[in-house]
Amino acid sequence: MTEQPVKPVLQKPPGYRDPSTPVQPGPRPPPSKAVLPTSYKPKKRRRSCCRPCCCCLFALILVLILVVAVACGIFYLWFEPRLPAFHLQSFRIPRFNVTVKTDGTYLDAQTITRVEAKNPNGKLSLFYKQSHVTVTLGEDDTELGPRKVPGFTQRKQNSTSLKAETGVRNQLVDDGVGKRLKAGFRNKEMVVKVEVRSRVGFIVDGQSVGPLGVKVICGGVSLKRLEAGYMPKCTINTLKWINIH
Template identity: 70%
Template sequence: MAEQPLKPVLQKPPGYRDPSRPIQPGTRPPPRKPALPPSFKPMKRRRSCCRACCCFLCVFFLVLVVVVAVAFGLFYLWFQPRLPVFHLQSFQIPRFTVTAKADGTYLDAQTVTRVEVKNPNGKLSLFYKQSTVKVTFSVGHEEDTEVGSKDVPEFTQGMANTTSIKVETGVKNQLVDDGEGRQLKARFHSQELVVNVEVRSGVGFFVDGLRIGPLGVKVLCGGVSLKKLETGDMPKCTVTTLKWINIS
């Protein structure tokens, strides 16, 4: 009996899986982190630099404030700085005329004021910026009648020195209210006219040629009648600065 020829062995195709072989679970790769854009990436180095700069600036300003406070305290204890003292030395009205015309009432007046300024500091000189002196008359109205103003050039005052400032002001043909004009005229003749002198200036200190300041000051002198001024009863002036008052 003849032998049957052998059948060729079939090759398994690629990817073939034996259905009789049990399936073994495979290990999954770890999940990838989502890629962030460059703007969302943390910048630890930049943050640390900014934090260091902020800390340095805070410490610098704190040290600066402490140094300035200590220097100011030593300056105050050693020199004991004080503001100047103002007095109204004299006040005169060489000319005063109130004229009632058909078109209104006019005031023509001239004043001569002397203000005495004392430097109470024995270790400090003072310097004064350009000052403005204003003179007003008061007759009981809400607003006073201004009789002109004048600027005084800046000047320097030595230690424990006294300086007298002369200021001349005036108005010509200044229109005033009719009732105000009558009261001004009547009170001038009866010596009951109240005068006020206001000085606005800036005061600073001299320390070994070094200027400290100036500090703005407002000086009010007057509030008294001509009758009291003629008796030599010169009023005290009030110096106002930085919301505190020094009455001299």
């Protein structure tokens, strides 16, 4: 029996795909990033030197505060600084006249006041800047003044008398105020008040510390008690560090 000739195997051309073979999905391409506008692109953060500088400045301020607090504590414990004490030493009214005219009521008055300032410190001297003395009369607080008193220096545990002459001439006042002042001066029931505004500082080894603004209020008593010899102690209020012009 004759053998059939063997058919040669045909070679598949390049790129041939058998239609019976299932198609397998290929790898997915990576998702593309959305392109942001230039204004939305995150900026690279740069290390700033502000934070270390602020920390150093804060630490320096704390150290300075601590040094000042310690120095003030040592100063207070060693010198025991105290503000001066004030007394109303004398008060006189050499001239007082209330005149009623057709065009109003006029006041003509003069006062002479002495306020004693005492330095209670045993280790510190005091210095006083220019003081302003104001006198008020009656329940309506009719003001006479102010009068300026030059500054001065006060040694340890020393007393100084401040003299101030205040007054007004032909000052127009309300008719009711004039009547009350006239009646109060006549029966000696008129209330007198003296106010002193000044600046006081300490002297340490020739160096000035301060000054501190103070307001001193003396009186608030009747003229009858003052003429009888009663000289009240003045109250002192500490103000802020101010300049009085």
